[in-house]
Amino acid sequence: MAINNVASAAAVPPLNTYRVVRRAYFNRLFAPIYFSAVAALFYNHFHNLLRHLSSSSPVAAVVPTLLLILADFIFALIWLTNQSFRYRPLIRREFVENVEKVSPPADFPAMDVFICTADPFKEPPIATANAALSVLAYDYPPEKLSVYVSDDGGSQLTMFAFMEAAKFAAHWLPFCRRNGVLDRHPEMFFGSCRADDPETQKIKVMYESMKTRAERVVEIGKVPQEYITEEFQREAFSKWTPDSTKHDHPTILQVLMQNNDKDTSGAPLPNLIYLAREKKKGVPHQFKAGAQNALLRVSAMITNSPLILMMDSDYISTDPITVRRILCYFLDPAIRPTLAYVQFPQIYMGLNKQDLYGNECKKWMHAGPHGGDGLDGPSCVGTGVFFARRCFYGSPRELSPIDFAEMNPDRVIEKPLTSQPPMDLINKVGGCHFEAQSKCQWGQKIGFRYGSLIEDYLTSFQMHMDGWKTVWCNPERPAFKGETPCTLVSLLVQIKRWGLGFLEVLYSKYCPLFIGIKNLGFLMGGAYSNWALWPLSSVPFTIYAFLPALALLHGVSIFPKVSADPWFLLYPFLFLAAYGYEMFEFCCLGSNPIKWWNAQRMFMIWCTSSFNFAHFEFWLKTILGRTTTSFGLTSKVNDAEHVRCYERGEFEFGAANPTILVPPTMAAVVSLVALVQGAAVEVGVKGRAWEEIGVQLFLCGFGVVNSLPFYKGMVRGDSLRLPTSTTVMASLFVVVLYAATYFVFKS
Numbered sequence: 099m100a101i102n103n104v105a106s107a108a109a110v111p112p113l114n115t116y117r118v119v120r121r122a123y124f125n126r127l128f129a130p131i132y133f134s135a136v137a138a139l140f141y142n143h144f145h146n147l148l149r150h151l152s153s154s155s156p157v158a159a160v161v162p163t164l165l166l167i168l169a170d171f172i173f174a175l176i177w178l179t180n181q182s183f184r185y186r187p188l189i190r191r192e193f194v195e196n197v198e199k200v201s202p203p204a205d206f207p208a209m210d211v212f213i214c215t216a217d218p219f220k221e222p223p224i225a226t227a228n229a230a231l232s233v234l235a236y237d238y239p240p241e242k243l244s245v246y247v248s249d250d251g252g253s254q255l256t257m258f259a260f261m262e263a264a265k266f267a268a269h270w271l272p273f274c275r276r277n278g279v280l281d282r283h284p285e286m287f288f289g290s291c292r293a294d295d296p297e298t299q300k301i302k303v304m305y306e307s308m309k310t311r312a313e314r315v316v317e318i319g320k321v322p323q324e325y326i327t328e329e330f331q332r333e334a335f336s337k338w339t340p341d342s343t344k345h346d347h348p349t350i351l352q353v354l355m356q357n358n359d360k361d362t363s364g365a366p367l368p369n370l371i372y373l374a375r376e377k378k379k380g381v382p383h384q385f386k387a388g389a390q391n392a393l394l395r396v397s398a399m400i401t402n403s404p405l406i407l408m409m410d411s412d413y414i415s416t417d418p419i420t421v422r423r424i425l426c427y428f429l430d431p432a433i434r435p436t437l438a439y440v441q442f443p444q445i446y447m448g449l450n451k452q453d454l455y456g457n458e459c460k461k462w463m464h465a466g467p468h469g470g471d472g473l474d475g476p477s478c479v480g481t482g483v484f485f486a487r488r489c490f491y492g493s494p495r496e497l498s499p500i501d502f503a504e505m506n507p508d509r510v511i512e513k514p515l516t517s518q519p520p521m522d523l524i525n526k527v528g529g530c531h532f533e534a535q536s537k538c539q540w541g542q543k544i545g546f547r548y549g550s551l552i553e554d555y556l557t558s559f560q561m562h563m564d565g566w567k568t569v570w571c572n573p574e575r576p577a578f579k580g581e582t583p584c585t586l587v588s589l590l591v592q593i594k595r596w597g598l599g600f601l602e603v604l605y606s607k608y609c610p611l612f613i614g615i616k617n618l619g620f621l622m623g624g625a626y627s628n629w630a631l632w633p634l635s636s637v638p639f640t641i642y643a644f645l646p647a648l649a650l651l652h653g654v655s656i657f658p659k660v661s662a663d664p665w666f667l668l669y670p671f672l673f674l675a676a677y678g679y680e681m682f683e684f685c686c687l688g689s690n691p692i693k694w695w696n697a698q699r700m701f702m703i704w705c706t707s708s709f710n711f712a713h714f715e716f717w718l719k720t721i722l723g724r725t726t727t728s729f730g731l732t733s734k735v736n737d738a739e740h741v742r743c744y745e746r747g748e749f750e751f752g753a754a755n756p757t758i759l760v761p762p763t764m765a766a767v768v769s770l771v772a773l774v775q776g777a778a779v780e781v782g783v784k785g786r787a788w789e790e791i792g793v794q795l796f797l798c799g800f801g802v803v804n805s806l807p808f809y810k811g812m813v814r815g816d817s818l819r820l821p822t823s824t825t826v827m828a829s830l831f832v833v834v835l836y837a838a839t840y841f842v843f844k845s
């Protein structure tokens with residue numbers, strides 16, 4: 099049934115409600131005060147600039163002032179656009195118990211689930227299969243549920259794991275139903291349950307055998323003959339020709355389970371479909387966005403469900419009623435017509451107690467969407483998100499042109515899948531030349547949008563500009579949980595990719611600062627701008643990490659003297675108020691001050707490292723006119739020693755190529771040296787009044803406190819210490835910087 103047909107507007111029991119959080123009102127009082135202080139700071143900056151221009155040594159004074167103006171301007175822009183998220187955050191509640199009163203289960207809309215995976219060695223197929231099992235077991239009519247796996251790795255190893263998962267599902271689904279299991283992710287369930295009754299024991303044995311087989315094939319790198327026992331398996335594997343590679347193979351589609359198959363209790367099973375879209379060397383495949391668009395088209399030919407759940411391979415569902423929960427929005431006649439998607443928060447497993455690396459991303463992954471929800475809705479984060487299929491095809495008012503009538507998002511397929519899907523059409527739409535030949539502007543006007551490594555952000559931005567609205571759903575029991583890199587270098591590389599993705603949007607014709615504010619207004623446009631400006635934070639953080647310290651090393655004072663002077667007092671006010679509010683917001687979102695501290699420290703490291711490298715890569719790419727050629731998939735296989743170190747709460751630096759660690763190490767070195775030089779030589783030996791260089795001493799001290807894990811890493815004895823070569827290289831660069839800035843400060 100199409101969602102538009104469900105429930106008439108009359109006498110619908112409430113499905114959802116919301117309220118604005120109280121701190122929004124406090125912020126409306128606080129923000130104008132802070133804004134006035136920012137304005138005063140700029141008045142002071144420009145006043146100083148004019149003064150310096152007429153001084154006797156203008157270069158030494160003007161250059162630092164200009165850099166500080168630039169840094170503070172970017173800080174101010176980020177603060178200003180961040181107000182969008184603080185203006186009207188919502189708390190929502192769903193009345194899941196009313197869903198069946200609005201629509202009987204037989205009339206629920208069908209749902210397709212898309213799971214993306216890209217490499218069996220970085221994303222273990224058993225984990226992806228577990229993710230699929232967690233959604234196959236949703237508390238939802240199975241004949242209305244279809245799970246599609248997109249395998250950009252085009253690997254038999256992944257398909258094999260899914261064949262095993264299909265066999266296991268026939269036992270697992272009725273087991274979960276019968277026992278009211280809440281954790282329907284087998285690995286998680288068996289990890290936390292004692293399995294002392296015979297039924298659970300039996301199913302655990304089955305699971306372990308499936309896991310062993312799936313892991314074994316990855317270990318040996320192929321599916322051995324003795325594992326291929328059925329004719330349909332032989333047929334499926336024969337779709338790989340001897341010259342098939344990851345980057346060159348035809349479309350491979352295999353239905354692994356379908357509605358006319360029955361589980362062990364006799365109930366129908368959901369559909370489970372494996373897809374490896376066609377790949378050819380030299381034809382751009384647009385990474386995850388390309389995979390999702392192929393899924394959109396292929397699924398249109400088979401089930402064309404009006405609702406689509408998107409999940410990454412490192413993501414699992416942790417609450418079986420989640421589909422019913424989102425129906426509280428998709429069945430609400432007041433919300434439904436313009437609702438593009440319902441986004442759930444990214445909540446991660448495996449974080450250490452105090453979230454050492456700030457992976458939770460409270461500010462961006464929680465405060466941001468929470469605040470966006472009170473405007474036109476949160477931006478999309480790519481996983482744990484339920485879309486209306488319709489939103490990929492034009493604005494709510496107007497359907498875009500489509501390639502085939504089958505792709506019409508409003509086309510309803512009433513009968514469950516029981517026969518072979520139309521392979522001629524599927525080969526066509528799954529083909530790697532299809533988009534280039536289509537007149538429908540895939541990736542530009544329809545489907546997931548191309549042009550940024552963070553397709554989720556760009557796509558949702560354009561959907562909002564098309565007039566769609568979105569919802570942030572954050573239930574008490576998390577609906578999804580995911581994995582996140584827990585090694586420092588892989589995290590920094592991931593953040594670099596995200597930074598590059600934002601820069602690709604910031605410097606494109608879709609720059610939210612212009613087109614966003616123009617189309618969506620100051621608040622919503624500001625919200626999208628805030629995201630896009632994220633990697634630009636590297637400019638002020640790098641300036642503040644190096645400039646005050648280098649100036650101090652040259653004995654130059656660049657800030658107002660510490661005194662009761664109001665121009666000086668601006669500094670502590672702006673610093674403490676910004677930091678204080680952020681910590682307060684963190685705690686309001688269920689975090690604590692230690693996690694906040696770790697997150698702010700990590701953010702500085704991202705800024706000096708990941709975002710600077712993202713800028714470098716972006717400009718290199720722009721100047722050389724290259725398109726992005728690599729995604730830098732995060733590996734989900736963690737080294738045990740790294741994990742132990744992380745769990746102890748210590749930074750682990752060991753990596754084959756730690757260049758990405760050089761800039762934060764430089765910041766650590768320069769802050770420490772400048773602090774010692776400032777306090778001991780300037781104040782101690784030369785007898786300079788400390789008030790003159792007080793702000794610089796404080797900033798260096800702040801840098802030192804934030805760099806403590808780096809100093810510890812330098813002197814630690816274990817194998818995951820900060821490599822000496824990195825420290826030496828960073829120190830050499832600091833010497834170069836010191837020498838280079840000599841001419842500025844001594845001129």
Ligand SMILES: O=c1ccn([C@@H]2O[C@H](COP(=O)(O)OP(=O)(O)O[C@H]3O[C@H](CO)[C@@H](O)[C@H](O)[C@H]3O)[C@@H](O)[C@H]2O)c(=O)[nH]1
Pocket residue numbers: 214215216217221248250384385386389409410411412479480481551552553554555592729730731732733
């Ligand atoms: O060519 C590719 C590359 C990646 N992926 C899939 O994309 C997903 C995300 O990859 P991962 O390495 O885990 O990246 P993350 O940085 O963790 O992903 C986050 O950031 C992405 C970009 O914003 C979003 O799309 C994701 O949903 C979000 O979880 C995974 O399922 C991959 O299998 C593909 O399908 N094809």
Ligand SMILES: [Mn+2]
Pocket residue numbers: 410412581582732
């Ligand atoms: Mn991921």
